[in-house]
Amino acid sequence: MHFSEDDLRTALQRKKPSAGFTERVMSRLDQPRTQAAPPTDRSGLDEGFLSRLWSRQLRWASAGALAAALLATVGVMTYRHHQEVERARGERARQQVILALRITQSKLNKVFQHAQNSTEHDSKIRRNSL
Amino acid sequence: MDQGTEVSVGNSGIEARLQAALARTVQGDSSAFALIVEEHQAMVFSIAYHFLQDRSKAEDTAQEVFLDLYQKIAGIESPAHLKYWLRRVTVHRCIDQGRRQKYRRETALEEAPEPVSSTFIADPLLTSRLQDSVAALPERQRAVIILRYEEGLGPGEIAEVLNMPVNTVKSMLNRSLAQLRKKLTSKIGKVRYAFF
Numbered sequence A: 001m002h003f004s005e006d007d008l009r010t011a012l013q014r015k016k017p018s019a020g021f022t023e024r025v026m027s028r029l030d031q032p033r034t035q036a037a038p039p040t041d042r043s044g045l046d047e048g049f050l051s052r053l054w055s056r057q058l059r060w061a062s063a064g065a066l067a068a069a070l071l072a073t074v075g076v077m078t079y080r081h082h083q084e085v086e087r088a089r090g091e092r093a094r095q096q097v098i099l100a101l102r103i104t105q106s107k108l109n110k111v112f113q114h115a116q117n118s119t120e121h122d123s124k125i126r127r128n129s130l
Numbered sequence B: 001m002d003q004g005t006e007v008s009v010g011n012s013g014i015e016a017r018l019q020a021a022l023a024r025t026v027q028g029d030s031s032a033f034a035l036i037v038e039e040h041q042a043m044v045f046s047i048a049y050h051f052l053q054d055r056s057k058a059e060d061t062a063q064e065v066f067l068d069l070y071q072k073i074a075g076i077e078s079p080a081h082l083k084y085w086l087r088r089v090t091v092h093r094c095i096d097q098g099r100r101q102k103y104r105r106e107t108a109l110e111e112a113p114e115p116v117s118s119t120f121i122a123d124p125l126l127t128s129r130l131q132d133s134v135a136a137l138p139e140r141q142r143a144v145i146i147l148r149y150e151e152g153l154g155p156g157e158i159a160e161v162l163n164m165p166v167n168t169v170k171s172m173l174n175r176s177l178a179q180l181r182k183k184l185t186s187k188i189g190k191v192r193y194a195f196f
Helices: A005-011 A021-029 A047-129 B003-026 B030-052 B055-075 B079-100 B124-135 B139-149 B155-162 B166-188
Strands: none
Touching: A005 B124, A005 B139, A021 B030, A021 B055, B003 B030, B003 B055, B003 B079, B030 B055, B030 B079, B030 B124, B030 B139, B055 B079, B079 B139, B079 B155, B124 B139, B124 B166, B139 B155, B139 B166, B155 B166
């Protein structure tokens, strides 16, 4: 549907507030905050707008700090888990070495025993032939 | 004296009175402030009303703006600066409020505030639909449309009030008008009018 800029201007034409508006504003001036502030901000900027901007920056900074803290926590936990895994792996390797040494020792004992038995038998045969 | 000269003399007369009222208010004359309120209440209230589509909220907002002005009047340098300050503060308050509330038309048509001046009688249904559609726009776009078509500001002036680049204002204007056309087409599309 087409509408003209004049239609838009008509739809948005100025409206009056209800009667007595000025009196209502003036009566609120008589309440505690009535003194006109001394000249401070000559730029005429809205302090509320600036404080909203500042609180928005604070919110972003807080979100950033929280994200950094979370990342640091996750990093520490990952590192500790990695350390645990390495420690377990090292322990397993140690056990395997001990087992290998035991097996080797057992086999060496058998070989030694066999060698000793052979030497005794040879000595007996030499004594009998004399 | 022709009409053009009369108007400009009248305007400079009002400006001189406002300049004097500003100076007297700073010196502590609160009755001088009443003249400032009287002169600008329609502008402030209108911006708030068209933005919030709620008469009582618009009045509350307008009152708060003037109370703020009273606190900061010493920083206002001229009547032109005053107008700029009032528009800027009103729009930013409305944008904040608009973000906190969902749009809901509170005012029945018959209770709508009286216009400042009556122009030609446009299609009342179209007027109502346009008002609804403007009030449903995102806050910054709504502000741009109101400042352009209610206050009659150019893109440069709108950019200063809203603290935006001029090109952003222009593209927002085009986008908003396109959205308004689309909204009206989808709302009224199925209704046949004798006019078209």
